[in-house]
Amino acid sequence: MNLKVMLVDDEQIITTGLQKLIDWEAEGYEIVKTARNGVEAIKYLEKEKVDLIITDIRMPEMDGLEMIKNIKEKSLSEAYIILLSGYSDFGFAKQAIKYGCSDYILKPIQEKVLVDSLRSVAAKKQITIKRQEDTQKLNRLYLEQNLITLLKGKDDKAATDYVRSHMRLSVPIHFVHIALDDISLLKELGDDEIQTLKNKLFEASKNFL
Secondary structure, eight states: OEEEEEESOOHHHHHHHHHHSSSSSTTTTEEEEEESSHHHHHHTTTTTTOSEEEEOOOOOOOOOHHHHHHHHHHHHHEEEEEEEEEEEHHHHHHHHHTTTOOOEEEEEEOHHHHHHHHHHHHHHHHHHHHHHHHHHHHHHHEEEHHHHHTTTOOOOOOOHHHHHHTOOOOSOOOOOOOSSOOGGGGGGOOHHHHHHHHHHHHHHHHHHH
């Protein structure tokens, strides 16, 4: 799946030039939005998600620096940000990097520089995705462990609270304890007979509940 890109620049010649400069699809990207200033970009981010924002610094209404600040302070997007700047804007570029801007490119934009920056962002995105997947796996395993604790009949408050919160249960969790009146009889039965009894017990419990 291609990474979604938004280009932000008040000069249409710049956004048009960027779209034609490289083969975006070949690099794993898709340009989904072009905006003329920070205000327009933020309105889009309030409704849609992108993976990368490439923005100029100097724009009317809201410049790139103010836009980045707004995005970070309001947690509007987790997108990577590449800043386009002229030599005279270098001081602003350093400030933008403090806001979490991942890279900056000096104008006039060179194809190789842009491609290198895009590939760097793609690599970082893959690392982030891998970490998120690993975290999800660990959370799922921990949930399963807590479920097993409850299914084994242990009235564990911590496990109960964890299962309720992570399964988003709106009702209480109830325990039904089933005791065999003569467990010694199981020793006289074969595995198939025990399994048959288990199935009957399961059906009886299900019907009761």
